[in-house]
Amino acid sequence: MSPKCTIDGKEYEFKPGEMIIQIADRNGVAVPRFCYHPGLTIVAQCRMCAVEVEKMPKIQTACSTPAADGMVIHTGSEKVKSAQSSVMEFLLINHPLDCPICDKSGECDLQNYSFDYGAPDSRYEEQRRTYMDLDMGPVIKKNMNRCIHCTRCIRFCDEVGGFREMVALKRGNNVEITTVDGKALETDYAGNLADICPTGSLTLKDFRFRKRVWYLKKTKSVCEGCSRGCNIEIHQENGVVYRLLPRENMEINKWWICDEGRFNFHYVNAPSRIVEPSVKTAAQLETSDWSTALAEARRRISGKVLVLAGSDLTLEELRAIQKFAADRLKECALLHFGTPGHLSADDDKDEDKILRRTSKTSNLHGAEKLGLRGWKGDGSYDSALVFRGGRAALPHGLRRHVKGAIVGVGVFPREGAGDFDVVLPGLSYVEKSGTIVNWQGKEQKLQRSIEPVGLSKGIADVFAMWA
């Protein structure tokens, strides 16, 4: 029989050793917090998660008080409310009123809790402290004036990010959160600092002033950056992806995502992406229409065909390609490509001890499951058909093994498509739904979040028109 405690008059079971805030979170009881994050150690320094526990003389912090059997907890008593409103008043003493220009506003913990627990006006009349901000590298923009010293960022770097590179200098009111000696952040996970920061102190440079967060529409999906398959949320408006955020999945990525995956979406709306069917005339690719480009592709795919399927495609697309190769092509070799040096799933290793994997395509393990083998960069063929989802490394040196035409189907950048004779624009991972298999063998669903850019079409549509 597991122990039970009472929160706001309701009884909840818990495992011994759990903190009050964990029980509250699991059962949907709202407890405000700034410094507590489930993925980081507990410091109990913001004092915002105050709760009243019966038979204890003072109010307790819910994040650092282990629940005990028979404990009676109140989250909304007068004592608690006055403590929380005092905490808010102290935090807002030095917080500038620059919500109109702050990227965090709309999803800011301080803003929300100020609305819910704070006083409507300030009694503070003295000067507010100000800081000159040092640069923190290419990912994060710091604004120390907005900081409330929750130290989530310091703990993140110590415990998750792999480098102990953020510190709190000085004391009391003069405290400054900074990188050691003002160096640029080295961690590959710096983007998470902007997510966990409860105020707008640390924001993404990439997303800076690009969109107010309340305009963004959200879709749950999976990252295609590597074979880890981190769960993400795609934030878009009007067919333009503005940012990706990690989504909690305790079995895969917990709460985090690496910077490479976070900023991987830029090619989707980039002007360099080929979004119209293109046919090579003389030296360069020229924009054409679907019927002309398809006719050209159909005519020039002949003889011994090398069919290369990117391991960034979904299972559904790979299966369609297998069927197409078997039914429509007389003599062909169907192989997958993706990350240089990754011919089979065995080549896929951990790149660091956190999330990143060496296979930079999401579905290498799914392609193996369907029986595809990696292209070793050998053989000689009459023509080639390359399917790519946007992430696989373009097969360099393909021209040396192919005598005739090379046709590309999928997402290709204009610069890298020099070898191709026909390019039929396909869908990237935010424009299609499908299934990918990560390195653990977990099948996860990609969710379509935006309409296809330009004239791009899915691989199944291309096959339907091919006949």
Place this chain on the structure above:
Amino acid sequence: MLVKSKPSLRHRFYLFEILTGLSITMKNFFFGRKVTIQFPEERRIYSSRFRGLHYIKAVNGVENCTACMLCPTVCPSECIHIEAGERADKEKYPVTFEIDILRCCYCGYCEEACPKDAIKLSAIYEMARLTRADGVLDKENLLVQRGKK
């Protein structure tokens, strides 16, 4: 219920009635208060709260606007389009600021929502434009100070 009453002889004769009507018209024509004005030369005085053509308040040549996007958020006719940017003297400023005055319903919510006292509705009510494209005011046009609000 429809009640029909037979008109009197005087009514049925018409001539007296026509003369009475004509005399009222003539009286108004020659001696009545004029309701029209000579518009471009003469102008009516409107309430000081009148909501007309927009402008963005500028102090010392710098626009008050910080591109916080509260006006496009509150706008019921979705006629405001802003792109934000950063420059040396101002952390956040509107790179483009467009108001489609053909879509605008002059509710004044933008003025009310503005935390920086930047967007204003002036007393100007002449909105006629030759083309639809002219109906979209750009930042340069909006920075013309049309009032003293």
